[in-house]
Amino acid sequence: MTAADVIRLLNLAPHPVEGGHFRETYRSPHSTAIYYLLEGRGVSEMHRLPGDEVYHFYAGDPLETLLLFPDGTGRVVMVGGDLAAGQLPQLVIPGGVWQGSVRVPGAFGWSLIGATMAPGFEYADYTRGEREILSQTWPTFAGAITDRTPNG
Secondary structure (H helix, E strand, C coil): CCHHHHHHHCCCEECCCCCCEEEEEEECCCCEEEEEEEECCCEEEEEECCCEEEEEEEEECCEEEEEECCCCCEEEEEECCCHHHCCECEEEECCCCEEEEEECCCCCCEEEEEEEEECCCCHHHCEECCHHHHHHHCHHHHHHHHHCCCCC
């Protein structure tokens, strides 16, 4: 199955601010859920949200997700289905943590996850990360930040 097949079958559309393709599948006053697909060299740009977000891996290649914490620490987490390789099928991203993902090159050429937020996602709450500021604050992760900030 190709990325185009997944996009068509799940009726995904280009994400207007973050990169990748998505479709909101659920919205209530308390939470939201989406499908989210990255293909090829696409990235989920560095961004921060005020509420907690949970990634759920569904199919395709794993994602390498960079998390930058308010205390100045950071870590890279592999979100995928290969448990023996240390990949996680679910990742909780606390509110206020900078995050960005790239697809790990693999046989599929795409990664499909779900993302659930509580409280629900609102575009007004989305803060895009700026490469220079993030790299100065987390210099150890400057290369990974550059990979996830294609627009600077």
